[in-house]
Amino acid sequence: MSQKTKILIALGIVYIVWGSTYLGVKFALDSLPPLLISCTRFLLGGSLLFLFTLLRGQGLPTLQQARNAALIGVLLSGVGNCAVAYALLLMPSGLVALLVATLPAWMILLDFLFFSNEKPSFIGTIGLVLGLVGMAVLLNPTQQIGQREVALFPAFIVFLGSIAWAFGSLKSPYLVLPKSLQSTAIQMVVGGCFSLTMSIIFEKDQIHSLLNMSNSTFWAMVYLILIGSYVGYTAYVWLINNAPPQLTATYAYVNPVVAIFLGWIFINERLTSRSMLASAIILAGVAMMTLGRKRKPHEVDV
Template sequence: MTQTATPSRPLAPAPAWLPWAALLVVYVVWGSTYLAIAIGIETVPPLLLAGTRYLVAGGLMYAFVARRRRSARPAGPSGARPWAAAAVVGVMTLSIGNGGVSVAEQSVPSGVAALLVATVPLWMILADRVLNGRRVGLVRGLALLVGLAGVAVLVHPGGDGTGSTSGLVILLVGSASWGFGSVVSGRLTLPADHLRSAAMQMLTGGAALLVAATVSGELGDLDPGRVTLRSLLALAYLVGPGSLLALTAYVVALRTLPTTTVATYAYVNPVVAVTLGALVLSEPVTAHLLVGAAVVTLGVAVSLLARPRPT
């Protein structure tokens, strides 16, 4: 489009309620994705579900970003280097992290999955120590121990309704990969535009998931005739609200609100997930689950509020 020479009017400031509304979207929508995954994998194989979600969402977001910046060159690096960086982060967070959630929810309730994924900030503390040499400090170290104690409660073999051991292990590995991938992202050359970077990560992570689905035989085992409308609607929810809307809301909130405020989604999402899992899928909410959830939430909350110590 040809730009005119007339001076542009300054943009009106965003209303004060907008970032808070955006954070509410992150609370509810990201918390509800665990329920959507559980419904989606009822008739769609887990790796195929996750791969399709991120390829479609990443393609739509990348097209939006490209259209938005058609008249101006995108900020930040271009070429193969940012794509390679996006692939590393996308595989660690989306392929292993979220793909692991999809696989694990075949044998683990969605609420328990959300609680274990909530430990990502704790894994980030370990990753920051291992990769960057950052001192943990007393408060964050205590938060780490408390959070891991909560994990121990949740994965204890005697726990009721927590799911299979293999599923719990997959969730912990996926959460650790997500935490380490988040820290690694700070050491790589990613696009400055958060939406463009997220789109590239979704595209590369989604492609890796589809390769994994093919190698594991999921594509060959898929029977399109058995896929229900319920699962397809869950997939559409994961692509639209679960990826595009929630991520955009997250960026809006992060640009205005304090980081520690936005980070509270890490311990609000599990509450939403456990509640929806109980109401919609009749997942059990036992005393064992509530104790583990309380301990994990306490550890994560302290870790997010504590300031990291300098290296």
């Protein structure tokens, strides 16, 4: 299988699977608090996956490899997923996915500041401006608090999570990491430990919640672990180490479409005309950011 084909398959998995995880977390929130969902999902899933890699004979990673994977795990499955899970407690899944769609903007900015020092192209700059306009339309910061469609605090938390995710994604190719599956496992376990710490600090009655989870929560957790984490997260970890970062970030404007569609079908979520307008502006901006990226000579042209 060619590298181009592998990239296309991995992108398709991340597009569809991660778009559906927003709905999965919504169902899990039926009886579990958000940080506990992230903790359970990644600690259990990561531990089983790490055990699987050992049974396959991969052996233990070096201290440097484990430390590097742990750093990426804190940023991605730790901070990034905790932020999304918390926001889903307070906002519709489609809107949360739409806020996460600003990821390419953060990647372009952080890449310029800390990695390549390469300014965005003219088209990419227009895309950044469009994204900012779309966010202003969506968040409507001048409106009174009680009349806003999107609460500013959970939106701010999503942005912090997206910044952590973008930095981790850009940093990953520069680090010496274990083999793909083992790297994924370590990142999940460390992200789960981070989520556990946050859950202990900010949430209550975790044991009671786990012992009394509903059927919908149970099956949502099974889906999040087996499909969202094993399949989706593994595909993403492979992409950030084998594909151009801006190409990988295109999942951010496909996921909202999937999340909005599934939220409408299964839990009757609706977007207002303002949210739909903001969605169109933001996604157009993200598309321009992606199209306007400056491709490196060694990158695969997909």
